[in-house]
Amino acid sequence: MPVIVGFVSQKGGVGKSTLARALAAVAAHAGLKVTLADLDPQQQTLVQWQRARKQNKVSPKIAVSAFGGVADAVASSVTSDLLILDTIGGVNSATLAVAEHAHLIVQPTGPSLDDLYPTVLIFHELAGAGIAKSRLVAALCRVLTDDEEAAARAYLEEAGYEVLPGSIPESAAYRVAQNHGQSLTEVREKALNSRADALIEGLLVKVATILASNEVSADTKTRASKGDAA
Numbered sequence: 001m002p003v004i005v006g007f008v009s010q011k012g013g014v015g016k017s018t019l020a021r022a023l024a025a026v027a028a029h030a031g032l033k034v035t036l037a038d039l040d041p042q043q044q045t046l047v048q049w050q051r052a053r054k055q056n057k058v059s060p061k062i063a064v065s066a067f068g069g070v071a072d073a074v075a076s077s078v079t080s081d082l083l084i085l086d087t088i089g090g091v092n093s094a095t096l097a098v099a100e101h102a103h104l105i106v107q108p109t110g111p112s113l114d115d116l117y118p119t120v121l122i123f124h125e126l127a128g129a130g131i132a133k134s135r136l137v138a139a140l141c142r143v144l145t146d147d148e149e150a151a152a153r154a155y156l157e158e159a160g161y162e163v164l165p166g167s168i169p170e171s172a173a174y175r176v177a178q179n180h181g182q183s184l185t186e187v188r189e190k191a192l193n194s195r196a197d198a199l200i201e202g203l204l205v206k207v208a209t210i211l212a213s214n215e216v217s218a219d220t221k222t223r224a225s226k227g228d229a230a
Contacts, residue, residue, distance in 0.1 A: 002035070002080040003210045005203075006070075006102035010118035012089030015108035015141030015168055017045045018184060020086040022200050025183035027207065028060045032081040036064045037073035039098075040088040053181025070097050082207060091122055099131045103210045106164075106203065108139045111152035120159045133160065137206070139199060140167035166198025 005023065007016045024036045038046035050064035063080075067073040070085060077083040085098050099105050105126065109119040123136050138156045140163065143149045149167045156163045168174075168184065174196075177187040184196045 001214065002077055002083040003104075003207050003214065004074065004083045004085065004102045005104045005106060005207065006085040006087065006098040007106050007108065008087050008091070008095055008098060008122065009089060009107055009109070010091055010122055011115070014110050014115055015139065016089070017049075017086050018141065018168065018174065018178065019106065019108050019139055019200075019203075020084050021046065021049060021178065022183040022185050022196065023203055023207075024062050024082075024084050025060075026185055026200050026204055027082050028062050030204070032211075033079070034062055034082045034084065035073075035077040035080040036062055036084050036086065037070075037077070038064060038066045038086055039068075039070065039073065039094070040086070041066060041068060043088075046086055049178060049181055051181075052179065056181045058181045058186070069094065070101050074101055081211065091125075095122075096126070096129055099126050099129070099135075103135065104206055105131065105136050106139055107136070108141045108168075109152070109156075110142045111140060111144075111148045113155075116152060116155050120156065120161070123159070123161050133162075137162045137164055137203075139164045139203070142170045143167040144170055164199050165202040166195060166200075168199060169195055 007020045009016045024034050028034045036046055038044055044066055046064050047066050073085060087098055107119055109115045119138060127133055138161055140149055140152055153163045173187050173189050174184045185193060185200055187193060
């Protein structure tokens with residue numbers, strides 16, 4: 001079974017699809033077999049991005065598919081190392097289903113109170129539904145200044161939720177890169193890459209930890225099975 005990371009948000013435009021693509025690209029560069037699941041059947045942002053990636057011959061190749069729901073995505077990705085779920089903007093009945101399947105739920109947010117307040121509300125709702133807080137993590141996006149980042153981080157941490165290191169700055173270069181099928185970690189500007197890399201690296205470390213835990217669990221089950229057979 002793959003490690004499953006779900007990206008959710010109360011509103012569109014806060015960086016959900018941007019981070020999903022970035023994680024997919026970094027994981028693929030690291031040699032993991034990745035499936036990027038587009039759960040927005042109307043907009044299909046990731047499907048369009050994959051077409052641009054193929055047209056511009058960006059490597060490595062990343063498997064992107066549109067799915068009608070999380071169960072279909074999980075069932076179709078059993079041979080992957082990492083399944084990334086990019087959900088539709090807004091919270092609906094499918095949001096809890098994603099959270100229940102995912103090992104990690106990432107909620108990107110802008111640094112303004114207009115973004116931070118609903119971010120906390122969603123996390124509270126998921127926690128109230130039985131999702132462990134250890135599986136909930138916020139990511140700061142569209143940040144303009146260090147002070148803005150620090151204030152937003154303090155707000156989320158005071159509410160009781162983990163925030164990934166680093167942040168994604170507001171940048172036209174990221175939009176240009178994504179228009180050409182690249183992720184934000186594949187842009188040429190090194191200064192921008194270093195800021196994005198800090199956040200994505202923190203996310204990838206979490207994925208690697210879960211992956212290692214899954215492998216240990218599978219190995220334990222295998223050994224236990226052999227012991228029962230003996």
